Amino acid sequence: SFVVRKAQKSYGMGRQVEGPSVKDRKVVVLEDTSTTGGSALTAVEGVRNAGGFVQAVAVIVDRDTGAREHIEQTANVPYFYAFSRADLGLE
Template identity: 50%
Template sequence: MSNAPASQTLSSDAARERLRELIRDLAVVRGHVILSSGQEADHYVDLRRITLHHEAAPLVGRVMLDLFDREGLLNGVQAVGGLTLGADPVATSILHASAADPRTTGLDAFVVRKAAKAHGLQRRIEGPDVTGRRVIAVEDTSTTGGSVLTACEALTEAGADIAAVAVIVHRSDASREAVEQAGYRYLAAYDISELEI
């Protein structure tokens, strides 16, 4: 019996299916909620219950790497990250998965602050420098695209080359349209319809 984590031993299809099951069972919260966009919904997909879960987080990294690979982005991209807080555990999961994945030489992660720090190095983007590097802006899910586009704006100002925007769960066409209208490629590991809500 192998001591390797399931995220490394499962086939790509099995890893994707197991993560889908975990999202469906752990992250879907039913009931009236107000989303960060201000829109109302009768359910909420709380992906922090996934990105901070002991079994699911490694699967997030694996599934996102598989997505990047299918889309021809695994090689050439050097770092992933997005607007704090939703993107942070997504980027960290990808960072750890890439370190263990022979298909990559490893991806760095970065954190985009909502505003630059007023002290220290006064950086808006924390982690390895993104200037001149090819990056993917990530988010757990998006309704309007606002958070990830805020991250893209900061990345552009810092001189990063944005290869794509990628989310774990595609929630609304408004998000895809906003991202594509801003000139970025939009990728999602799952569509909301796959969660059987």
């Protein structure tokens, strides 16, 4: 597993992707929840910049607010979720 920071740090290892190298590896970006898809897209970009190959974005809870469409169109990767707001009775 690895962590993608919002931006590369100027201290420490100075990397945006922390943890084992993702270079030349297939990865899935995992988020707990997604509203706009912005955090997931930042992670996709970070992994790609580090030489990784993003296969999909997966979230535990999709809030049904357009993240799926935004991610699939912008990053050109499939988007999967375990639960929607309706599944959890949150509508």
